Amino acid sequence: MPHIGSLPKDCRNCGSRELYATEVSAGGGYAPNYLPGLGTFWRSARFTVVVCRGCGETRFFASVKAISKLDEGKKWRKL
Ligand SMILES: [Zn+2]
Numbered sequence: 001m002p003h004i005g006s007l008p009k010d011c012r013n014c015g016s017r018e019l020y021a022t023e024v025s026a027g028g029g030y031a032p033n034y035l036p037g038l039g040t041f042w043r044s045a046r047f048t049v050v051v052c053r054g055c056g057e058t059r060f061f062a063s064v065k066a067i068s069k070l071d072e073g074k075k076w077r078k079l
Contacts, residue, residue, distance in 0.1 A: 007050055007061060016054025023048050026066070037075035038066035045069075 010017045026035035028044035035045035045066035050059045070076050 007048065008059065011052040011054055011057055013057040014052065014055040016052050018053035019050050020053060021048055021050045023063075026062070034060075035062055035066050037073045038062065038069045 007021060008019060011019060024047050025031075025043075026039070026045045026047050027033040028036075028039065033044060035047070038045035046063040048061045048063065050061065051057070
């Protein structure tokens with residue numbers, strides 16, 4: 001898990017500390033691609049998804065590898 005140490009420890013919505021995390025594809029192919037240009041040719045970028053057991057709030061975190069590609073190409077503009 002590339003996010004150890006940087007994922008939230010408690011829920012910003014309800015304050016619960018019962019958070020669960022998993023890693024999923026950010027889409028592509030037949031599904032919408034939520035992290036375009038940040039994966040590889042053969043594999044979409046990955047999200048770590050964090051769900052709160054207390055209230056269900058769900059947060060998505062792009063993988064470190066995906067973040068490292070933000071400056072490549074023209075898909076993303078800095079705000
Ligand atoms: Zn919550």
